Amino acid sequence: MLKTSFNAGWIYHDGGGGALDALIHGGQDNGKPVTLPHDASVARPRDSREPNGSGNGFFVEENCYYTKEFLVDEADKDKNVWLEFEGIYQNAFIYINHSYAGQCPYGYSNFYIDATKFIRFGEKNLVKAVVKNGVPSGRWYTGGGIYRDVNLMISDRMHLIPDGIHLSCVDLEEGQAVIRAESTLEYTGCHTRDVVLELKLMDEEGNLAAADSMPVTAEEHSRETYRQRLYVKQPRLWSVESPCLYTYCISVREGDRVLDEERGTFGIRTLQLDTTHGLRINGEMVKLRGGCIHHDNGIIGSAVFAHAEEFRVKKLKEAGYNAIRSSHYPMNRRLLEACDKYGMLVMDEFSDVWTSTKVDFDYGMHMADWWEHDVTNLVNKDYNHPCVIMYSIGNEIPETGNRFDAAWGKKLADKIRSLDDTRYVTNSVNMMLSIMDQIGEMMAGQTMEINSAMSSMGEMMNRLVASEIAGKATEASFAQVDIAGYNYAACRYEQDGKEYPNRIIVGSETYPQDLDVNWELVEKNPYVIGDFSWTAWDYLGEAGIGKISYGESQGMGFYADYPCKAAYCGDMNLLGDRRPVSYWREIIWGFRKAPYLAVQPPQHQGQEHHMTSWSMTNAVRSWNWSGYEGKPVTVEVYTDAEEAALYVNGEFLEKKAAGQEKKARVLFETVYTPGILEVAVYQDGTETGRDRIVTADSSVKLQAEADRSEIPADGSDIAYVEICLTDEAGNLNPEVDKAVSISAEGPGTILGYGSADPDSEENYFDTTAKAFEGRLKAAVRGTGQTGTITITLQTEGCETVTVELKAV
Structure with a gap:
């Protein structure tokens, strides 16, 4: 079918979009023109x-609505028309x-509106999308409005239904792969018609790898699914290391005329699971x-763009990750495509709630009525993506410890299996939450908000989780997956x-500081297939769960x-810059041999540190500590070597055994002296690597660079501009927090701008922001015209810097 972007030409309005809003605001001209995706929050x-306060990062959640006028050609009056909304947060009415044409309560679900009977062909049409966003609606930053793509689809009365093509590798042996293709064909017209389903599979060079055709007799007002088999000789397999993708093309032909056609990508790979070998991919x-990752991308909020998602996947791959968990919502299409392209495995999660709410107006209000709709759309969206290896039916669902409500897990698992028998089903269970009803007396007087409870209980939580009562309470839920x-x-x-003994386990959410212990268990026990840390990427909302405070305890x-x-x-x-813990993690995984240096801020030396369970260290990558010359400082070295020796300005200070206090880490106590901080590491007495941090001098230079040279003129994607403050020699100075102003000339606009500072009061739509750890970032988007976009950056005492992009 003809699928075109429907992102341009929308008008954004405040309010609930009802009759009263129409009287107050009049027609659609009274609003703000926007191009989707658009995060209203x-x-x-x-x-x-x-x-919602800290839960939503103090971002504002309100009702809003969008309107758009559009034309559908008179020549299409005998065709079917759909609108696809990839995501509206939340309670969307179309x-x-x-x-009234339809609705979707779930803010993370894609959905389709059959617009055929409402369209005035050859005339102006008006679509309105109303967002009813109760507060609070989520436990983290949700975003708001139409934050994912919208598409217009037009097809012949004889057509392949949206997301109705399912390909899977059902057998793989040396020299051959057997591919099963299922295509759902719908005919909304009258009279019987004879058509042919033609299926082609092309390799990465565009060569035909396999093909098949099937004659079909379609009766009036029918919908049927047809199965074909392809045999691919010498297949190129998709894997984390080699993510090879094939392109499929399925067409519906009537004589010489193509009535409908669908194209997409698909990867050939197999999955196996057992307690002896754990998870196997291609054997x-x-x-x-x-x-784990949340869905926002920092400075652009929750608005979804392909470049932002590719940037995230590439950065995580570089850091040693091979899997991500979408927490706690169905993953968007652009992120799935990036994971396919770069070889990142996916646990795609359905929801954070089932039948009981965690905040007043979350999806728990609607799940019992809408779960089949949303689960079906989740699976159909994911089906052809080789990156997806398992579906998670929920996160920390309290119902998992209730013998009646736990039955929802069976409903969800059974539905997924009926739609997709090629992947696995999991449930991300927090056993302490599952037994909350049974330990109510023990928790008397304490907060029942799960993160706060976990952080305050400390070792008691481990004792409860390890107890027989927790094991028995969750037996039924785990038996379903x-x-x-x-x-x-x-x-x-x-x-x-x-x-x-028949249970396969995955650490679906773990504390970052525990990886050294957890990974030993993963490697030792084949039935434990992996570890998903909280969290891979910083996110908006749940403000401060990883922050470290100093001095007197803040109590609860x-x-x-x-x-x-x-x-x-x-x-x-928030900008995608690696923090020190990521290098320690990479060493624990065995993917980094070079040592890594980080320094605990000397201004907090000697103060009591109050860390949550989601913190490991306050160390940063800096040897710039003005005003603390000669003062005590703690240096952290991450290494898998046996010993580490510390040097300041070439002077040897001390050699220590690594891993004494914590695996792959060694701490040194010294005093801050500007210059060069350096570490050498040794294995069996032989030096195996070095790392150094150089103090930036007092000169300050503003530098900026775009991470791509061209962006689409229509605003469908973005480029990032990386901005940093260095000395004249190019050494980053994390101390410099100068305010930097940004502007754009030409056919482009600044979509978002800011730093990774969790405490900044700046908005991401501001045109001036202070650097944090010496860095800032901007997202640039086209405005509809081709040409050169010039980004200008200015700060006091530095030369003005310009960056050019082409809108094409």
Whole structure:
């Protein structure tokens, strides 16, 4: 079918979009023109009084609606018309020419609107998308509005249904792969018609790898699924190391005329799961080096762009990850495509809630009525993506410990298996939450918000999780799935391997500081297939769960107050820059041999540190500490070598054994002296690597570079501009927090701009922002015309810097 972008020409309005709004605001001209995707929440100033507070990072959640006028050609009057909304947050109601056309409560679900009967062909049409966003609606930064793509689809009455092509490798042996293709053909017209389904599979060079054709007799007003088989000789397999993709083309022909055609990509790979070998892909054992991610991309909020998602996947691959978990929502199409392209495995998660809400207006209000719709769309969206290896039916669902409500897990798992028998099903269970009803007396007087409870309970939580009561309470829930997802329950890995010998386990959510212990368990026990840390990438909302405070204890306080906007617990910060813990993780995984240096801020030396469970260190990559010359400082070295020797300005200070205090880490106490901080590491007495940090001098230079030279003129994708403050020699100076102003000339606009500072009061739509750890970042988007976009950056005392991009 003809699928075109429907992102341009929308008008954004405040309000609920009802009759009263129409009277007050009049027609669609009274609003703000926007091009989708558009995050309505990140475009508003934050508010310290926002009801969802730290949960949503003090971003504002409000009702809004969008309108758009459009034409459908008179020549298409005998065709079918759909609108695809890839994601609207949330409680979306769609009206076409003032008539109700459909709705979707779930803010992370893609959905389709059959617009055929509402369209006035050859005339102007009006579509309105209304967002009813109750507050609070989520436990983290949700974003708001139409934050993913919208597409217009037009087809013949004889057509392949949207997301109706399913390809899978059902057999693989040396020299041949057997591919099963299922195509759902719908005919909305009258009279019987004879057509041919033609299927072609092309390799990466465009060569025909396999083909098949099938004659079909379609009766009026029918929908049928047809199965074909292809035999691919000498197939090129998709894997993490070699993500080879084939292109498929399925056409519906009537004589010489093509009535409909669908194209897409597909990877040939097999999955196996057992307690002896764990997870195997193409016959090879794979351990999941995983991380959880939320759906926002920092400075652009939740708006989805292909370049932003590719940037994220590439950065995580470079850091050693081979798997990500979409927490806690169905993953968007652009991210799935990036994972296919670069070889990143995916645990795609359905929801954070089932039948009970975690905040007042979340999906728990609607799940019991809408779960089949949303699960079906999730699976159909994912089916042809080789990166997806398992579906998670939920995250930390309290119903998993209730023998009646746990039956929802069976409903979800059975539905997924009926739609897709090629992948595995898991459930990310927090056992402490599952037994909350049974330990209510023990928790008397404590907060029942799960993150706060976990952080405050400390070792008691491990004892509860390891208890027989937790094991028994979750037996039924884990029996319903192929893989048992353990959130913060590594203490059970070995005991449950004996207690439940047929259980496959994955650490679906773990504390970052525990990887050294957890990874030993993953490698030791084949039935434990991997570890997903919380979290791989910093995110907006759940403000302050990874922050470190100093001095007197804040008692039971957990989340941070305004102006904190971010969790600040990711291996990557909000801009995608690697934080020290990510290098330690890479060493634990065995993917990094070079040592890595980081330094604990000397201004907090000697103060009591208060870390949450989602923190490991306050160390940063800097040897610039003005005003602390001669003062004590703690240096951290990450290495898998036996020993490490520290040098300052070439002077040997001390050699220490690594891993004494924590695996792959060694701490040195010294004093801050500007110059060169250097470490050498040794194995069996032989030097195996060095790392150094250089103090930037007092000169300051502004530098900027775009990460691509061209962007689409229509605004369908973005480029990032990386900005840093260095000395004249090019050494980054993390101390410099100068305010840098940005502007754009030509056919482009600044979509988002800012730093990774979790405590900054700046908005991402501001044109001036202070550097954090010496860095800033901007996202640039086209405005509809071709030409040269000039980005200008200015800060006091530095030469003005310009960056040019082509809008094409």
